[in-house]
Amino acid sequence: MLTASTVITSLGIATVIGMALALYLWRIRRPQLLVQRGLAALATMRWREYSGFIVEALHAQGFEAIGSGTPPQGAGKTDLCLSRDGSNWLLSCRQSPDHGIDAAHLAGFAGTVRAQEAAGGIIATLGTVQKDARDNVHGIELLHGESLWMLVEPLLPAGLRHELAEAVRKRAVVEAVLACGLALLAGFTIALAVAGVPADPPSPAAPAPEPTPQPVPASAPRPEQPPPAEASPEPSASAPVAAAAAADGVDEETQRKRITERVGELVGIKRAVWSTRSTLVVFLDDSIPDGPELTRPICDVLSDYPALRSSRLQLEPPEGSDRRVRFLQCHAW
Numbered sequence: 001m002l003t004a005s006t007v008i009t010s011l012g013i014a015t016v017i018g019m020a021l022a023l024y025l026w027r028i029r030r031p032q033l034l035v036q037r038g039l040a041a042l043a044t045m046r047w048r049e050y051s052g053f054i055v056e057a058l059h060a061q062g063f064e065a066i067g068s069g070t071p072p073q074g075a076g077k078t079d080l081c082l083s084r085d086g087s088n089w090l091l092s093c094r095q096s097p098d099h100g101i102d103a104a105h106l107a108g109f110a111g112t113v114r115a116q117e118a119a120g121g122i123i124a125t126l127g128t129v130q131k132d133a134r135d136n137v138h139g140i141e142l143l144h145g146e147s148l149w150m151l152v153e154p155l156l157p158a159g160l161r162h163e164l165a166e167a168v169r170k171r172a173v174v175e176a177v178l179a180c181g182l183a184l185l186a187g188f189t190i191a192l193a194v195a196g197v198p199a200d201p202p203s204p205a206a207p208a209p210e211p212t213p214q215p216v217p218a219s220a221p222r223p224e225q226p227p228p229a230e231a232s233p234e235p236s237a238s239a240p241v242a243a244a245a246a247a248d249g250v251d252e253e254t255q256r257k258r259i260t261e262r263v264g265e266l267v268g269i270k271r272a273v274w275s276t277r278s279t280l281v282v283f284l285d286d287s288i289p290d291g292p293e294l295t296r297p298i299c300d301v302l303s304d305y306p307a308l309r310s311s312r313l314q315l316e317p318p319e320g321s322d323r324r325v326r327f328l329q330c331h332a333w
Contacts, residue, residue, distance in 0.1 A: 009187075009190075009194065010184075010187045010188045010191035010192075011187065012187070013186070013187035013190050013191060014183045014184045014186065014187030014188070015183075015187075017182075017183040017186050017187060018179065018183035021176075021179040021182070021183060022176065025172055025175055025176055025179060026172075027252065027307060028306070028307055029172070029175065030168060030172050031146075033168045033171055033172065034149075034164060034165070034168045035145065035149045037164045037167055037168055038149045038152075038153060038156075038164055039097065039126050039148070039149060040097070041156075041160065041164060042126060042152065043095060043096070043097050043126050047093070047095050050093060050095050051080060051091075051093040051095075051124075053152045053155050053156070054091070054093055054124045054143070054148075054151070054152060055080065055082070055091070057151045057152050057154075057155055058082065058091070058122070058151075062084045062085065063082045063083070063089065063091075064082065064083050064084070065080065065081070065082060065083075066080075066082060066083050066088065079091065079092050079093075079112070080092075080093065081116075081118075084119075087118075087119035087120075088116070088117070088119060089119055089120050089122065090109075090113050090116055090121040090122070091121070091124065092121065092122070092123045092124070092125075093124050093125075094123065094124065094125035094126065094127060095125075095126055096126065096127060097126045097127055098127060099125060099126075099127040100127050100129070100130055101123060101125055101127065101128070101129045101130065101133050101142070101144070102130040102132055102133050103130070103132040103133050103135075105133065106123070106133045106136065106137065106138055107136075107138060109121055109123060110138035110139065110140055113140070119324070120139060120140070120141070120324060121139075121140045121141070122140070122141045122142075122143060123140055123141070123144075124144070124148055125142075125143070125144045125148070126144070126148070127144070128144070128332065129144050129145075129329075129332060134328070134329070134330070134332075135292060137326075137328055139324075139326065141326070141327040141328070142327075142328065142329060144329070144332065145310065145329070145332045146310050146312075147278070147310075147312045147329050150276075150278050150312075252307055252308070255305045255308055256274055256308065258305075259272070259301060259302065259305060259308060260272045260273060260274065260280070262301045263280070263282060266297045266298065266301075267287060267288060267297075268284060268285060268287045268288040268294050269282055269284060269285070269294075269298075270283040270284065270285050270318075275314065278310075278311050278312055279311065279312045279313075279314055280302075280311050280313055280314065281314045281316060282298065282314065282315050282316065283316045283318075284315060284316060284317055284318055285318055286318055286321070290315065290317075290326065295313070295315075295328065295330075298313060298330070299330030299331070302330050302331065303330070303331065309330065309331040310329060310330075310331045310332060311329075311330075312328075312329050313327065313328050313329065313330065314326075314327055315327070315328070
């Protein structure tokens with residue numbers, strides 16, 4: 001039989017679970033849905049329109065398109081020539097979501113960049129980037145997933161952005177309703193378990209026969225009766241609830257602050273700051289060379305924060321160094 005306390009406990013647990021799910025849907029799931037819908041929309045465009053948005057977005061970083069967009073001799077059909085500070089760069093725009101970038105593709109593109117005597121190369125892809133490619137970037141900047149969407153989204157027509165936002169909102173409402181149902185079900189189940197309500201009432205057990213008392217001789221002294229043992233306290237019914245309660249997660253701004261503090265303490269790094277909500281600028285020193293030995297500890301720090309693990313890294317070389325600014329992304333969505 002359900003009691004008022006069981007119902008109240010169910011509602012309390014359901015509220016906590018519902019708030020946690022709502023926070024997840026709003027802070028993590030909703031941006032993920034927007035990126036997925038946005039990349040799908042880019043995949044339906046003509047290649048020239050898609051590449052045009054990328055070139056226009058790169059203008060903010062000082063890049064300018066060279067010529068009419070025809071790929072240079074020896075380059076691929078999806079390659080474009082860009083110029084920045086008097087140096088040529090090669091841009092590869094891969095539009096197919098099914099096209100994955102692995103170490104072999106990256107090495108081949110790096111070879112094309114060297115053959116064209118370009119200062120650097122950029123790959124913008126709607127497909128996936130394999131781990132071996134992320135670990136061996138060959139000096140190539142990779143734009144994919146959230147980093148590509150954050151770059152292009154502000155340039156899209158307002159009507160398209162509104163359409164994507166509305167589709168994501170409707171999907172989020174459906175998922176929120178499902179989350180509320182799951183929260184109520186979970187709260188009710190946990191409350192029953194904590195209250196110890198059995199599924200079926202136990203059958204009454206037969207009373208045990210009382211032992212027959214033995215006569216005690218009159219001359220024999222009666223043995224002293226030991227004091228009754230104190231009943232062991234039963235475990236508190238609230239213990240499972242206390243054990244199941246997790247510490248509240250810190251907000252995203254606090255996570256950003258912790259990331260900058262931890263990254264700034266790594267060997268080879270002077271300091272780290274967030275230039276945007278999804279770009280972490282890391283200022284390097286000359287203590288260790290740029291490579292996996294430098295970038296892997298940074299990626300390990302980001303791995304501890306799921307909501308920010310896919311942030312884009314901008315590696316700034318020391319002042320006076322001939323090394324170039326490099327961009328990378330440790331984790332894809």
